[in-house]
Amino acid sequence: MEAVLTRTEQLRRSIIFLFLRLRRRHGFSLIYALAILVGYFGGLGSVLLHRAILWGDHFFFGVLGQLLVGVNHFRMMFLQASEEGHLLIHVLPHYRLFFLILIPAGGIMVTALLIRRFAPEAAGHGVPEVMVAVARNGGVIPPHVALVKTIGSALTISTGGSVGHEGPSVQIGGAIGSAVGQFFRMSSNGMRVLVGCGAAAGISASFNAPIAGALFAAEIILGDFAVSTFSPVIVASVIAAATSRAYFGNSPAFEIAGMYTLNHPVELPLYIALGIVAGFASLYFIRVFYWVEDRFEALKFHYLLKAALGGSLVGLCGLVFPQLFGIGYEPITSALAGRLTPLVLLILILLKPIISAATLGGGGSGGVFAPALFMGALLGDLFGQIAHGIFPMLQAAPGAFALVGMAALVAGTMRASLTAILMIFEITGSYEIILPLMLVTVTTAMVTHQFEPYTIYTLKLAKRGIHIGQEGDVDILGRLKVAEEMITDIEPVEVETPVDQILARVKTSKFDLFPVVNASHELVGTISFQDLRPILAEPGSLTRMLIADDVMNRDVLTVTPDASLLDALHCFGVRDVNALAVVDGSPQNRLIGILRRPDVLQRYRREVLFAGENTDQLLPDGGKNV
Incomplete structure (x- = not known):
């Protein structure tokens, strides 16, 4: 085993050494070669997921559907019947409709079991988990997440779960990018970029939209448009789109x-x-979605019973409105063509967030990107039909409003305006619709932001106590830990130390905060310049009478080594202090170091500088020790 590991290590070092030589001679960087690799396998992962969904749909709604219900490919038949105004009870006998509930219930139950046992990180949307990995975990995603996410999402969607495959494609691509980065032992910045490359590959391959894929990774995942970061992402997105086109053709x-x-x-x-209107619809989507998901989380049932409940709810709604089954591309196409009635459009708009939340709340796996597109297309079509009823001479077709509505809901729920605009532009290939697209997406994003500060992705994280900024450079501190900047070479003050000795130390010390500890090295207080200033005006005899316990501040604000520097910066602001005591987080509150505000700000400036200008920071050990 050791020999195998040694050969693997030698291979890794040889590849890195080769690309470093190419970089020195020809300016070719390793990160671009790895971006090509991640783009190809990220695109391949998206293709595999798409194929698995098609195979599963054929089996569950074709082979199994014919066995249980007596009709081959009955979901497509139901969609056609629904568009013609017929309910399923007009198509099939009542007793056979019961089997329709079993398919999504069984699919979500198996998915919940699979994820809980093998990869809890694969639960839910996929995108928030990638955002956390990039912002807080140095881009590290367990490699097996890609496999579990592929199987779980394919099962959920192909059995009727009302979610999309774009979010899973992002997490699958991100896991592939992370695995490549871990193999080559890339730096923290390099890992982040490769995860972003994987995310871009997932969106690019899903929609055949390389520009939208790259912008999604930059806007949502990385929050960074620096050239050294964005360029590899573009490369990966293009490679993923080319890979997808090799399997599915160059169709929109x-x-x-x-x-x-x-x-x-x-x-x-x-x-x-x-x-x-789309702004308020986005608010409805976000808040109803999480209200339903929170209700599922609050249930005290066994997780498999929750999965059965969520799947049954999906099946019951599908009995009446089969458009809610699966990703929902067929209803989007119907909305773009204007084939749905206003009443059906309204009901589907109201139900979609509920059924999507029931799918994920029950334990299914899938994304919310496609549900947002679904709701936006139907909302735009409904708006267009109403507008034509009020203004009969209106030349714009309802399909135009449906197309713009898709971009609006993406912008409103995810704050991804650039991604939304360019994705629709890539889908249509027409520049003429760009003005309405820009106007609607900006308006929707403004309305939504007025009432909801979080996106549909960041709200999930905020509920867990994780706050990820969208401000780019500010979030750099959220990725760095206190342990990286704290000073451990300190001499704490013992609780019985005379004040005159403390004053003598102040004159020669580089610190302006002195932790006070007891005999067990437990932090009991701190002494700062502000605490000592009133004593300086007193006679010297008084300072010899007082000890640290008499003057220390017992209301101590502390941080732990695993806290982020962003959290520490907030603590500095709460008390307006220049230093914080670092403790081990145990009940004994043992002192292990000091964190200084100037050190944090200096690290921030250094990270911003390197993030924008130095691509060597992406390489292992900055490209020095390979």
């Missing part, structure tokens, strides 16, 4: 029935109105 993700354009500037007020 959705069938567009014609070219939509802005016919006259008089239509712009209607698009602004759609943006406002």
Whole structure:
């Protein structure tokens, strides 16, 4: 085993050495070669997930459906019947409809069991977990998450779970990028970039939209448009799109029935109105989604019973509205073509967040990107039909509003305006619709932000106590730990030390905070310049009479080594102090170091500088010790 590991290590070092030589001679960086690798395998992972969903759909709604219900591919038949205004009870006998509930219930139960046993990180959307890995864990994602996420998401979606495959593709690609980075022992910055490359590959391959994939990774996952970060992401996104096209061709993700354009500037007020409506629809999506998911989490049932409940709810709603089954691309295509009635559109809009939350709350695996597109397309179609009813001479087709509505819901729920605009632009291939797209997405994002500071991704993390900023450089401190900057070479003051001895130490010390410990080295207080200033005006005899216990501040604000520097910076601001005591986090509160504010700010400035200008920071050990 050791010989195998040695050969693997030699291979790793040889590859890195080769690319470092290429870099010195030809300016070729290892990070770009790894971006190509991650882009290819990230795109391949998305292709595999898509194929697995198609195979599962054929089996569960084709082979198994014919066995249980007596109709082959009955989901497509139900969709057609629903568009024609018929309910399922008009298509099948009542007793056979019961089997329709069993398929999503069984799929979500198996998924919940699989994830709970093998990879709890694979539960839920996928995107928030990747965001945490990038912001707090140095880009580390366990490699087996990719396999479990693929199987779990394929099971959930192919059995009717009302979620998308884009979020899982992001997590699968991110896990692949992390695995590549871990193999080559990349730096923390390099790991982050490779995870971003994997995320971009997932979106790019899912939608055949390389520009949108790269922007999604930069906007949502990395929060960074620095050249050294964004360039490898673009490379990975392009490679992933090429990989996807090799399997599925160069067709758009959705069938567009014609070219939509802005016919006259008089239509712009209607698009602004759609943006406002979409803003409130985004709020409805976010809040209803998490309200339902929280209700599932509050249930004291066994997790398999929760899965059965969530799957049964999906099946029951699918009895009446089969458009809620699966990813939902068929209803989106119907909305773009204007084939759904206003009443059906309204009901589906109201139900979609509930059923998506029931799918994930029950233990299923899938993303919320596709549900947002689903709701946006149907909302835009409904708005367009109402607008045509009020203004019969309106030239813009309802499909144009549906297309713009898709971008609006992505911008409103995820604050990914650039991604939304360029994704729809790539799907349509038409520049003419870009003005309404820009106007609607900005309007929607503004309305949503007024009432909800979190996105559908960051709200999930905020509920766990994890706050990830969207401000780019500020979040650098959220990735760094107190342990990296704390000073451990300190001499604490014992609780019985005379004050005159403390004053003597102050004159020669580089610190302005002195932790006070007892005989067991437990932190009991601190002494700062502010605590000593009143004593300096007193006679010297008084300082000889007082001890540390008499003057120390017992209300101590501390941090632990695993806290982020961003959390520490907040603590500095709470008390307006320049140093914090670092404790081990045990009940004994043992002192292990000091963290100084100037050191934190200096680290921040250094990280910002290197993030924007030094690509060697992406390499193992900065490219020095390979």
